[in-house]
Amino acid sequence: MQLISKTDNRPYMNVIFGNFYSPAFDNEEFVDKTMGLIRDLGFNSVMFDTKAWEDFKERFETGALSQYVKMQEYMGGSAHRHGLAYNFLLLYLNGDNLYPHIRFSPPIFGEETVYLDGRPGRWYKYWSKKAQISMKEHVDRIMKQYGQGCERCLTGEIDQGKDRQDMNNGAKEVIPVCSMWDPVVAPSFDKEGQKRYLDYLRELYKGDIKSLNHNYETELEKFDDLTPKEYWYSVRFGSDSFYTEEDVKKRSPKFWVWRDNALWKIHELTLYFEKIGPMLKENNPELLLCPDMSQWGYFLNIYGRTQQDIDNEFSDLWDTAMRGIDIYALAPYVDSCHFITVPVTPDGYPDSYVVSCQHSMMRVMNQGKPFIGGIYWGRYIYNDLYALLSPSEIIGSMTACGIDGYTCYGMNGLDDGGVMNRMDTHFLDSLRMANEWFSQVICLRKGEKKKEIAILFPSEMAHLEPYEVGNNKIRRLDLLGWYKLCCDLGYQVDVISNHEIEKGTLAEYKVLIVPSNDCYFAVDHAAMEKEIRSWVCKGGVLLHGPRDLLAENCFGIQGEECEKKPYHYGKTIIAQGEAFCRYQDGKEIASYVDHGGCCVAKYEKLELAQKMNTKYKSGMGAVYSFGIQIGASYAAKNIPHVPYEQGNKEMYPIIQSGTTLVKDILYHYMTPVSGICERGIETGVFENGMVVVNHRSIPYVLPEKYKIEKYQYSFHAVQNGNGILAGHEAVWVSNDTTGDDYGENKIK
Secondary structure: OOOOOOOOOOOOOOEOOOOOOOOOOOOOHHHHHHHHHHHHOOOOEEEEEEOOEEHHHHHHHOOOOOOHHHHHHHHHHHHHOOOOOEEEEEOOOOOOOOOOOOOOOOOOOEEEEEOOOOOEEEOOOOOOOOHHHHHHHHHHHHHHHHHHHHHHHHOOOOOOOOOOOOOOOOOOOOOEOOOEEEEOOOOOOOHHHHHHHHHHHHHOOOOOOHHHHHHHOOOOOOHHHHOOHHHHHHHHHHOOOOOHHEEEEEEEEHHHHHHHHHHHHHHHHHHHHHHHHEEEEEEOOOOOEOEEOOOOOOOOOOOOHHHOOOOOEEEEEOOOHHHOOOHHHHHOOOOEEEOOOOOOOOOOEOOOHHHHHHHHHHHHHOOOOOOEEEEEEEOOOOOOOOOOOOHHHHOOOHHHHHOOOOEEEEEOOOOOOOOOOOOHHHHHHHHHHHHHHHHHHHHHHOOOOOOOOOOOOOOHHHHHHOOOOOOOHHHHHHHHHHHHHHHHHHOOEEEHHHHHHHHHHHOOOEEEEOOOOOOOHHHOOHHHHHHHHHHOOOEEEHHHHHHHHHHHHOOOOOOEEEOOOEEEEEEEEEOOOOOOEEOOOOEEEEEEEOOOEEEEEEEEEHHHHHOOOOOOOOOOOOOEEEEHHHHHHHHOOOOOOHHHHHHHOOOOOOOOOOHHHHHHHHHHHHHOOOOOOOOOEEEEEOEEEEEEEEOOOOOEEOOOOOOOEEEOOOOOEEOEEEEEOOOOOEEEEEEOOOOOOOOOOOOO
């Protein structure tokens, strides 16, 4: 599936230009100059900030032109004069009234939420028919007024050949739009809003008020007796309060109330997207709905509270665990499931693997439909990320993940640092060359990215547990570390969720890795666990860490908590993480030092069947139980000292130890199709070739001379006949010469 712009017959490459105050208050010369830069960088369309404000309605109904609307219309004309098309960011999480002292025209809510004291909530009532109709009316007005100049793309399967003009043979023409930016549901405490929430609780608890009383430590006779003082977290416990790690372990009322609030938000958001899509397409069926589900990534967000300056008051919103959003669950209701990624760890440290990992999530969400990537370009508010990373390697990672096009944030006027037009020439040169390389590789690439290893997205922790809960950051890094480790071993990795497993997609993978998820108990997983058990019985291999309730439920495997100790496999390795356990049975693969017990155990054949309480059959897979958090160790920012009690013994953390523990386990079942196993080298293997990305600062010598090698830069070195890939760059390589060159671009 590809997405080719009719503007220039290249992949859809879109940049957001402007925000609610700029360039509305700039001059036309600046707009023209910036449009020229956008085109020079290789983009073919610009996205305008066209949210549901009153002045757009006034323009449609009376012809009146506010300064903002007048400048946006000029921007549309300027885009066309510079060989660009445009599209729109149409709707925003709360209508966009964050800065009324800057953007003077008020938003149109249709119907807004109500605060507890009766004041207007200044937030969309997402479930309200009136609110949804107001959204549809705004989209209809914008498309009728400005739709003729919109970016139009063709989507379909692309053959290789030379004629880039013959694009219409069976292709579907679409108009990509951002139909919602940063969707977040808020409660409403009017009579209707309270009734709606109580109806949800009644359904969630299956009418069992005793279960709710047990969780909430209340003594209510019926659900209708609940008031916000019992059921809404910020009302009951305070708006600045967070539950703790101890609350999770003890299953306290704080945790359950927070959980129920978050699950309700997820429920309402799913219903919203299910309903709004057909409404927006009723008069505009050609729209390709590609909402930005999150402005600053998903799960692997910046921990803004620890990074913020005093003038950044919205940092809590950057953590998607604060929002109540399950993006995997929303994917079926949009045409392309998308969010903006940022190459940064929770600590604010630049890391390109965050972008790769999150695009792996998006790839899974967009099976069978256009995959529009998302990336932040610019001087990030918390760190100068691109002083250490390059646009070339980031586009390399996104291409390796299989994107069909991408939207980036953004060009000028952004209140949170996306001033791409202010970046230095070295950054812009790298971006320009990478965009051109991407547009060529898309036409070379055939088929889908190969599938080898799946990592289970820790949905409950991701949706319910904010950074403020003790050790949450370490648990999140467990997923990232596993992803990086598998990439470094050369594997193709997908981050899948319970939704995909319940649909039977595990059959496409040999290995499933289960990272930390201390909130797993909070939701029933009977359907997923049934699929996992069946998959292992048919030969699947599962790896999990300490305190893993999934392993206990599926296989009867339960570790015994123990103290933090170094462990041994070929080398002695200093343990890292926040959870540790030993195993009393299974085959010992690695042990803790000083007779500390089994650190990594393997369960297979008859022993595994007995634990699963099932009959052993030939071909059954295996379960590897780790007593340490391998992923969190691999992704750790700091390295520890040798424990004092170990004296002068030589030992290192996993990243420096040279241990082959995980490699030996995985290679026993599957050799990477990439044929590459190097730390800091990422690969994306397709039917006819692969993308190789060098995330290191030093050059990488390719393992062989490929028949086709397309580098991002026109110059590269050679060693013993093999090409050398410079640091922070990417290359497309292939030994398939059966097709014509990359000039062809036919959709069939």
